[in-house]
Amino acid sequence: MNTHGLDRRAFLGRSAAGIGTLALASLLNPCAMGGAPGLPHLVPRAKRVIFLFMAGGPSHIDLFDPKPLLNQLDGKPIPAHLLRNHQQFALIRGTPAFKPSPYSFRRHGQSGITLSSLLPNLARVADHLAVVRSMHADSNVHDPAVHLMNCGTLLADRPTLGSWVSYGLGSENSDLPAYVVLTSGVSDGQPLLQSFWGNGFLDSRHAGVPLRNSGPPVLHLANPEGVSIAERRRQLDLARWMNERRHDALGDPEITSRIASYELAFRMQASVPELTDLRREPESVLRLYGTDGVRPSFARNCLLARRLVERGVRFVQLYDRGWDSHTDMDREHRRQCAAGDQPAAALVADLHQRGLLDDTLVIWGGEFGRTPVAQVSGNTWGRDHHPHGFTVWLAGGGVAPGITHGATDEFGYHATENRVHVHDLHATVLHLLGIDHRQLTFRTLGRNFRLTDVAGSVVRPLLRHSA
């Protein structure tokens, strides 16, 4: 029993009689209930987050972090000193050789952000981006690395970033969940686990709700065949009458919450299809993102993400699969960028144009980068998992625009300058949301847990001044 729940009940005990039915329902909506006590700790710069998660690990040295030295080292074996102090590669065995990027790099915009030729659309919004080239993480295995990026730990049973944010700040929309997950991309044998959007030890209302690509977007959203909206309303009215009598008889406030949950479920039956019906979007917007509005794709999900944050959803996470390019780097990264470059850029531009970018934080990145050495496979080559130095970019939500932060060494191997650990990224994201990462805690098993465990510091240079 938490104090928040008690406060809520105490409040209702005093005021329920004087409030209209719908207002009461929305007050009681467990999804709309706002966060933990004492929050925000700081003045928030961002109100909501869209995390474009590139599952599998995009290659930093082919997209964001040019390493001309690799052209000279092409085919040369990796020197032993780079391999000191860390475990072996994920899949490469023996001593691999360096492989330069086949793509050209150019500076873009007034800020001169450097991007590869695979990202021509992102280049157009370069001045909004903060590119962090000095990320590092703790595992070169997908699962634990994804958990680290999402939960701040390699373990699978902890709350994810979106759950922490939902727990801390609650939702701004009484008709939709606070934390929504969208998936796209091609199969590369790396499944998306339930724990990637799990609530861990937090209440299950903080779990991510995946919107599905086929059938109804939320499981069991549609009434059974032959049950009209009017019929369902009649059923719910009768159930409500019964529940209210039950509440009168027992005095258990949980029954009032139950009534509210059923009312919200009923409203979601209208609000979710409205949300996911992209036919009403102007043709120009569909073109901007590169979606027909119907076919499942990363592009459609980016547009959905904008519609979600527009409606006050706190945290939207997109999983785009297909970045795990072990064997055919060129084909696979071209494919991913062809599908992903335009929509990600469109999202930034669209949010900006609508005035939403100022308080919406966009994060783009995977669980790690890829090795500067090749993983050769017959006639083609790829790159292996690489957590020691990689790139993510941020935009909006109080992030300094048009900057490049940190650097890897001349090989693109280790993050060397202004290193940013995943914990630091999390601390920064929470900071932008007005949350002191050291104070957002949940007590279980005898201690306070937090997203950043016992580490993490806010990366000050990433914050926009005078925001």
Next chain:
Amino acid sequence: MQAGAKPGNASASRMPKTLPILASILALAFHAAAMAGLVEFNRDVRPILADRCFPCHGPDRASLKAGLRLDLPANASTPAMSGAVPIVPGRPADSELVRRIASHDDDLRMPPPPHAPLPQAQRDVLDRWIAGGARHEPHWAFVPPRRANPPVVARIAWPRNPIDLFVLAELERHGMSPSPEADRLTLLRRATLDLTGLPPTPAEIAAFANDGSPAAYEDLVRRLMASRHYAERRAQDWLDLARYADTRGFADDKPRDIWPYREWVVEALNLNMPFDQFTIEQLAGDMLPDATEAQRVATGFHRNSPQAKGQTYPEEEYRLKGVVDRVNTTGTAWLGLTLACAECHDHKFDPIPQADYFRVFALFNNTEHSGSGFAQGGPLLPIERAGRKLSAPVMRERSMPRETFVHVRGNFLNPGAKVAPGVPSLFGVPEHEMPRDRLGFARWLVNGRNPLVARVFVNRLWQACFGHGLVRTPADFGLQGESPSHPELLDWLACEFVESGWDMKALHALVINSATYRQSARRPAANPDPANRLLGWMPRTRLPAEQLRDSALAAAGLLSQGAPTPDAAPFFPPQPDGYWEDRDLPGTWTATEGPGRHRRSLHIYWRRSALHPTMELLDAPARTVCIARRNSSNLPTHALVTLNDPIFVEAQLALAQRVLREVPDDASRLDLAFQLVLGRHPDPEERDRFLGFVAGNASPARAWAGVAAVLLNLDEALNRP
């Protein structure tokens, strides 16, 4: 409902439940006691020290500051590095601790920034404690339980057994009274759901209503507990602790034939196997002399550890992860200790040095791992079930024990001191009596002298009956756990349990037969104890995922209750198309056809990486780790499941057909539907409303499907009353 834990930062840790605005009787008691200077170390002082001071001045030697340990009285009363004496018993004004916690100087103040200062109320408690002599007491849970005589009460007609005396005495002490007994049909539905996981049938309703014997309720309890359904329901909670699943976990998440272990649990509970034997066979059945097949299958308990493919890192790490999981699970399930906290460093709150963790680790470090393939995680036992040849994962001890070293900072690549197998030093077991292997350890747990094992079990059983345990942190009986609401009752039950020969059914019957359990669920109008710590009324609990499905199927007459053993393999109820494919999970869900798809949810195929969504959405855990208490939430996504999930829609339609088929007129149909779903008859007002609803619909089939949907979604149907 919220899980037991509280949000908030460290400064808010202990106080919220005693905030005066809640006007809780306990808060009043606390303040009255504190005002009067009656400060008790365990109740009032230790929580503050443990939460705010021990992280730097407690058992963890690595993070110890200034050499000061406030958990050791002698250390706290000798001059610190600065020369000042932290605690001078009887003289708060001379105690450096008192000065430091009150200081406004950031360089002096304790706890130091950025930690919040202690609130005034907590400073007062420490001040008064020191003034009163700064006496320490051992942590209650580490002292063996003592069987106190049940207290004397005023309202002598109410109690039915000793449990009630303890509960009533507390209520009376706070000027409160218990609630009246619930009506008969509520009692029937309550006991039937709790004991079998199924709702009572109309025949059972009639029989119980007409049973005029004064022992009718006790007879009912006896009959329900003799049913195999009782064992199936109890197994469900144990399988959460055992982190039982049909797949290995991690991304690979391959299936395995571990369900014979699940059936072993059902069978053991059905036979009311004593808990000591239940413990020994699961932890070390393979090491018993002439171990039977069943005893080997029982060791599947610790083969439930998630097991990754183990192709990338040094394979050894994948084996070690399993050992860590076994230590942590054992710590939670039997000891109620957060042993896991001591894997990488000394425990910060409880007296468990890291070396102790690895002594327990050493007990579990000698099992065979590779079997016929690394990812398999250990040996397989060929067995036959219902004509099928299976390979059940089991434990087997190596003939050559492995050496165990402390993993410095939890990193196995950085071995520290070598340790011998043993139990944590806090239990004070002399070296010559020290368990040296898994079997010795299992026997030690249930030798009847362990201060935790019986209490932890009893507490979880209480939780199963009342929604919360007497200790509301069932997985943490350590210093940071909550204190018991009724410490003497907890101890009495623990002693009773051990003295009964660890008789699980007898203990359960004692609770279910108590007047405390039979109370009405109606909240008293003037309610000074909103959290119901004193059990002045019966808390309702939302049915777990499995019971929601099973109850709906049972009401509809669909639930398959056939002979259990051949049915024990996992089955596949309908799952939305593309559910696995959307997440790129290998494999195809092929729904079970025929009546087999209506089996009890206990047997649903449990995939860790993507649990069946009906189970997941209704708060069933994926069982990747040991779970001592399920989350139980109340969300719109639940409502959509019980309204629209094809599994539930099928039940609605079948229930409608059933009442149309079985009785001739609408009034009796309604009566039957109420009995099937709610275990009672409609009152006249309900009858009018529902019959009006039926009349408003052109087609009887539609009308009754609507009635079924309404009934199955009522708060009353979703909760154990």
